[in-house]
Amino acid sequence: MWLPENTYINICKLAQEIFKNHYKTGCKNTIEVGSRHKSMTCTYILDMPEELAKKGFNYFDSVVHDAIYTLQRCGKERITLTDILRIMAYDNSLRLYYQKEKPQKRELRLRESVEKLMGTGIAIEFKDEVRKRNLTDAEGKLLSGILVGKMVPLEADDDGKTFWFTEGKSLPVFQYAEYIRQIISVPGALMAPEKYPFSNTDEVILLRRILIQRLEVMANEKNHLNGNKIRYYGAGKEDGILPLLGIRKENFAQEEVALRGSSRVRYQSRGWKNKVHEIHKKVQIILDAYKKMGYIEDYLPLRNGVRELVRGVEITGEIHRESIRNEKKIPESDETDL
Numbered sequence: 001m002w003l004p005e006n007t008y009i010n011i012c013k014l015a016q017e018i019f020k021n022h023y024k025t026g027c028k029n030t031i032e033v034g035s036r037h038k039s040m041t042c043t044y045i046l047d048m049p050e051e052l053a054k055k056g057f058n059y060f061d062s063v064v065h066d067a068i069y070t071l072q073r074c075g076k077e078r079i080t081l082t083d084i085l086r087i088m089a090y091d092n093s094l095r096l097y098y099q100k101e102k103p104q105k106r107e108l109r110l111r112e113s114v115e116k117l118m119g120t121g122i123a124i125e126f127k128d129e130v131r132k133r134n135l136t137d138a139e140g141k142l143l144s145g146i147l148v149g150k151m152v153p154l155e156a157d158d159d160g161k162t163f164w165f166t167e168g169k170s171l172p173v174f175q176y177a178e179y180i181r182q183i184i185s186v187p188g189a190l191m192a193p194e195k196y197p198f199s200n201t202d203e204v205i206l207l208r209r210i211l212i213q214r215l216e217v218m219a220n221e222k223n224h225l226n227g228n229k230i231r232y233y234g235a236g237k238e239d240g241i242l243p244l245l246g247i248r249k250e251n252f253a254q255e256e257v258a259l260r261g262s263s264r265v266r267y268q269s270r271g272w273k274n275k276v277h278e279i280h281k282k283v284q285i286i287l288d289a290y291k292k293m294g295y296i297e298d299y300l301p302l303r304n305g306v307r308e309l310v311r312g313v314e315i316t317g318e319i320h321r322e323s324i325r326n327e328k329k330i331p332e333s334d335e336t337d338l
Contacts, residue, residue: 019062047121090191219319231312
């Protein structure tokens with residue numbers, strides 16, 4: 001399969017709300033989407049069968065959503081799960097080995113994600129933004145401010161392996177993001193700057209996408225960020241980037257450790273520490289590649305103390321977006337919380 005020069009990431013507040021499960025199904029959800037100086041709201045309704053509503057969405061589904069949009073934007077009419085996986089990883093060598101009796105876990109996860117997106121209807125009302133942002137069509141007329149359809153307009157072939165885009169239908173959340181210019185264009189140079197010493201697992205795919213998304217938002221002055229820190233975890237269960245990867249401290253066994261010179265004990269998780277170290281090593285390798293290509297200048301590890309567990313990284317110096325761009329014009333995003 002041919003890989004496009006650029007892939008796309010939807011960073012609008014609506015997409016964030018959906019894929020973080022910050023919604024209620026079957027009723028109107030209202031979100032604040034404006035900037036500090038321009039208050040605006042957007043409302044949406046998700047129509048999901050009960051079995052899909054119980055599963056909810058996650059960051060993996062968001063990356064699948066981005067890949068399907070990329071394929072449609074590149075003019076594809078027919079796609080497969082393998083096509084979606086290769087766009088997600090930006091790796092033309094990946095493939096799914098279909099087995100009737102015992103499908104791969106990766107295939108099952110990917111298929112479930114696509115079916116969730118196919119089975120979910122959405123209605124978006126953004127008339128407030130149309131008026132305040134003066135959003136117009138090609139003829140200069142104000143948009144209707146209403147978008148309705150399936151999250152992804154795909155129809156499955158009889159074999160269950162092939163999917164066809166419904167003619168004339170777009171992805172509503174992406175169409176909305178196009179109107180308000182909140183889509184990041186990601187050059188292939190960022191997705192695969194060099195051969196990494198680890199496999200393109202689902203975890204690595206998500207980690208790389210998170211890093212690119214955070215760096216791109218940091219580089220956009222319109223977002224008014226106070227710092228350039230990427231935290232792995234925090235005090236809350238959903239703080240940091242590790243929860244987006246499905247990695248949470250409470251899922252690791254706790255061990256009892258005696259304190260020196262004291263009868264007291266404390267509890268710690270060796271498995272959790274090892275996992276954080278493993279993720280940090282991968283982050284370092286990815287960021288070192290970005291330093292080498294001139295995308296970032298440098299970074300520092302974040303710790304509470306010299307011997308404390310690493311908490312994340314701080315990007316230092318400038319982020320040089322244009323040095324790795326292969327498109328003349330990249331849509332800029334408005335202020336967004338990530």
